[in-house]
Amino acid sequence: MTTLLYGRPPAVFDPPGAAVQTSPLIPGxxxxxxxxxxxxxxxxxxxxxxxxxxxxxxxxxxxxxxxxGRLDVMAPKDKGGSRLGKELKAFGLEVNESAKAHHRRCVVIRPETVQGLDAAILEGAPRLVDGLDAWSQPGVFAWDRIDPGTALLAQHLPPLKGAGADLGCGFGALATVVLRSPTVAALRLIDLDRRAVAMAQKNVTDARATFDWADVRTLPADGALDFIVSNPPFHDGGSEDKRLGQKFIRQAAGLLKKGGVLWLVANRHLPYEAELNEAFKRVRPVADTGGYKIFEAVK
Known part of the structure; x- marks a missing residue:
């Protein structure tokens, strides 16, 4: 019996142990x-x-x-759960809906014919985004625009050199700017989202770029890089979590060689200064505007 699992449902929903994991946010x-x-x-x-x-x-x-076949779907009420039943009924399905642990849960049995599948798949598929001149996909961070923080960091980046990495690369917008420097020898683009990595591969065709679908927080700290650029995430499962960015900072310090530099952008309210000062020898605030702040940190 083939059972599919998407994401990590809370234990209260008894997720199947022997299932094929299909979430793009779980590497592998x-x-x-x-x-x-x-x-x-x-x-x-x-x-x-x-x-x-x-x-x-x-x-x-x-x-x-x-x-x-049985489809069992759940989501927090305030993160799409309240709309699940209506969305499933739009496919022409009979829905058994219930509430549990601040979630809505919908169970359906797939009929012979389901309406609207092709349209929904087309709507959510990768595409060349109008006005962006880049490939992206709904679900990727800032999928249909250049994030303002990324744009601000791109404006302040000096020409970099040596081997570096873009931690949380998204669809590759920042990497494109980094690779304009002829002194960059190699750039490793890393993201937790498989879709982001796939889009970056389409958008960044420079031979100096390599791509990794990986969790930045678990990378081995080999101290080999000359530079890192990052617009780190600060949401996990839809909720703000400042520890994500703090972990990115610690990982960046471990990945850089002595004298290596981190260029980081963050929302102004995020408390990253203490982490930066602890992990790096020298930290310089570069910009603070439009709700974002930029740091240059030297190991």
Missing amino acids: STALEDIAPGSAEAAMIYAPPGAVERRYTLALALRALKPG
Whole structure:
């Protein structure tokens, strides 16, 4: 029996132990897009918060299920859960909906025919974004625009040199700026989101770039890099978590060689100064404008 799992549902929902993980945010998982249509008997989906991304995920799961297969979907009430039932009914499904642990849960049995799958998959698929001149996909961070923090950091970056990394590379906007410097020997683009890495590979075609689908927080600290650029995340599962950025700072220090430099942008309210001063020999505030702050930190 093939059972699919998307994300990490809370234990109260009894997620299946022997299941094929398909979340793009869990490195090493199988892409839900690659599951053969009609090949799975059951799927449990911890639905993402974005509406387009969520419908795309539901449509892919329904496509993967055999007729008669069971789809079990849940989400926090304030992060899409309150809309789950309506969205599933729009596919022409009979929905058994319940509430549990501040979540909404919907269970459906896949009928022979499901309406609207192709449209939902097309809406959430990768595309060349109008006005951005870059490939991206709903669900990727700032998927259809240049994030203001990234744009500000790009404006203040000097020409970098040597081997470096972009921690939390997104679809590759900042890496494109870094690679304009002819003295950059190599740039490693790293992101937790498989979709972001795939889009970066389409957008950044410079031979000096390499790509890693990985969790920055678990990278081995080899102290080999000359520079790092980063606009680190500060949300986990939709909730703000300042520890993410603080961990990125500590990881950056471990990845850099002595004298290596970190260029970091963060929202103004995030308390990263103490972490920077503890992990680096010298920290220089570069800019503080538009709700963002930029630091240059030398190891």
